Amino acid sequence: MKLKLAVPDLVSNSYFPAIAAKVLGAYEEQGLEVELEHISPLPKCTDALRDGSVHFIGASAHAPLLSFKDWAGAKLLCAQSQGTYWLLVMRRDLRIPRNDLNSLRGTRIAAVPFVGDLLKHLLRSSGIAPGDVQIVSPDFAAKPGTNFGVAAASALRDGAIDGFFANGVGAELAIGSGIADLILDIRRGDGLGDCFHYTMPSIATTDQIVDDYPDLAAAVIRAVISTQRALKSDPTLATQVGRKLFDAKAAAVIAAVIERDLPYYKPDISPNFVTTMNHYARDVGLLGCERSYDEVVATALRSQWNWMGK
Numbered sequence: 001m002k003l004k005l006a007v008p009d010l011v012s013n014s015y016f017p018a019i020a021a022k023v024l025g026a027y028e029e030q031g032l033e034v035e036l037e038h039i040s041p042l043p044k045c046t047d048a049l050r051d052g053s054v055h056f057i058g059a060s061a062h063a064p065l066l067s068f069k070d071w072a073g074a075k076l077l078c079a080q081s082q083g084t085y086w087l088l089v090m091r092r093d094l095r096i097p098r099n100d101l102n103s104l105r106g107t108r109i110a111a112v113p114f115v116g117d118l119l120k121h122l123l124r125s126s127g128i129a130p131g132d133v134q135i136v137s138p139d140f141a142a143k144p145g146t147n148f149g150v151a152a153a154s155a156l157r158d159g160a161i162d163g164f165f166a167n168g169v170g171a172e173l174a175i176g177s178g179i180a181d182l183i184l185d186i187r188r189g190d191g192l193g194d195c196f197h198y199t200m201p202s203i204a205t206t207d208q209i210v211d212d213y214p215d216l217a218a219a220v221i222r223a224v225i226s227t228q229r230a231l232k233s234d235p236t237l238a239t240q241v242g243r244k245l246f247d248a249k250a251a252a253v254i255a256a257v258i259e260r261d262l263p264y265y266k267p268d269i270s271p272n273f274v275t276t277m278n279h280y281a282r283d284v285g286l287l288g289c290e291r292s293y294d295e296v297v298a299t300a301l302r303s304q305w306n307w308m309g310k
Contacts, residue, residue: 001033001213001216002033002034002035003032003033003034003035003055003056003216003220004034004035004037004053004054004055004056005018005022005034005035005036005037005054005055005056005057005058005203005220006036006037006038006039006045006048006049006054006056006057006058007019007036007037007038007039007045007057007058007059008038008039008040008041008042008044008045008057008059008063009038009040009148009149009167010038010245010246011149011150011169011245011246011247011250012149012167012168012169012170013085013167013168013169013254013257013258013261014085014167014168014201015058015059015080015201016080016231016238016241016254016258016261017058017080017081017201017224017227017228017231017265018036018058018080018203018224018227019036019058019241019245020227020230020231020237020238020241021034021223021224021226021227022034022036023240023241023244023245024227024230024237024240024241026223026224026226026227026230027219027220027223029223029226030219030220030222030223030226031219032216032219032220032223034220034223037054039054041112042059042060042063042066042112042114043066043067043114045057045059045063046059046063046064046066046067046068047066047067049064049067049074049204049205049206050067050068050073050074050206052206055205055206055209055216056077056203056204056205056209056217056220057203057204057205058080058201058202058203059201059202059204060114060199060200060201060202061076061079061199061200061201061202061204061269061273061277062198062199062277062280062281062286062287063114063204064076064204065281065286065287066114066286069288070287070288070289070291071287071291071295071296073206073207073208074204074205074206074207075204075205075206075207075210075296075297075298076202076203076204076269076296076297076298077202077203077204077205077210077217077220077221077298077301078202078203078221078224078225078267078268078269078304078305079200079201079202079203079266079267079268079269080200080201080202080203080224080228080265080267081200081201081228081261081264081265081266082187082200082264082265082266082268083186083187083196083197083200083264084118084186084187084191084195084196084197084198084199084200085167085168085186085187085199085200085201085261085264086111086115086118086119086165086166086167086186087165087166087167087168087171087182087184087185088109088119088163088164088165088182088183088184088185089156089163089164089171089174089175089180089181089182089183090104090107090109090162090163090180090181090183091156091162091163091179091180091181092178092179092180092181094107094162094163095181096181096183097183098181098182098183098184098190099183099184099190099191100183101122101123101126101128101184102126102128104123104128104132104133104163104183105128105132105133106132106133107133107134107162107163108134108136108161108162108163109133109134109135109136109161109162109163109164109165110135110136110137110138110148110152110155110156110161110163110164110165110166111135111136111137111164111165111166112137112148112166113137115148115165115166116135116137116165117284118165118195118198118199118280118284119135119165120135120284121198121280121283121284122184122191122192122195125192125193125195126192135165136161138151138152138155138160138161148164148166148167148170149164149166149167149168149169149170149171149173150169150170150173150247150249150250151170152164152166152170152174153170153171153173153174153177153180156174156179156180157174157177157179163180163183165184168257168260168261169250169253169254169257172253172256172257173249173250173253176253186198187261187264194276197272197273197276197277197280198276198277198280199277199280200269200273200277202269203220203221203224205217205220205298210298210300210301214300214301217298217301218301218304221267221301221304221305221307222304222307222309224267225267225304225305225307225309226309228265228266228267229309231258231262231265232262232265235255235258235259235262236255238254238255238257238258238259239251239252239254239255241254242254242255267304267305268305269297271293274293274296274297275293278290278291278296
């Protein structure tokens, strides 16, 4: 059976284990024939899973809620990495201190709507009124196939925005070029309260796949774990993947970005994470009711998270 796995962001570290598993042959090692598709913007990617045109997606853990109301019909299989993973960078000349959200007042920050909702939530939680910071979704964000983080780095350089909230590759390009400073890195302790568990990069599929093809779903989990371990063992493999799929600038920085992410390369999805994620999803209007751990995670396949491989 030929499987299709879609990601909404390709030139990125966000969903790199799912992407690298294709290039490094991890799916084939598990006996799978997987076609990787880049489907953006994100709602088209989750719709493709709902409509059956793809079998799996590598995306934010709470992304299925865009197309599966209150988790009905969707399940998370495993984490690609742990923690909320988008970064906020701002123009260096603004001299905003690290993790100082109050200093963002009066600025113009670019983010795609789904990602921007998380930043808005953080700002509200910090007592910053919605009108105090302008969060915009530029025209380029809606263009199919556009990598938002990379495009946002160019917009920042051109002075069209004061900062952006996006993936680590875009942030690295902006910081490395000397035009931006890192302001918010939730994975590494910035932000408030339990925001680390608002989301994470995950692999999701449908209830039908879990019920009818559990062996295939289990093999996808093993392929992701195998790729996580391979990258931990040799982070330079990320450059090999980047050279095959990315432009030259992104390929040049991807190994350094992935190496920083490696401590978070764990497949587990904890009950605490699901509870916090669902509370966040309710706060931003994506979830209308409480959902249990078993209703969100394919618990019958949890044993695969402990797969040791060769």
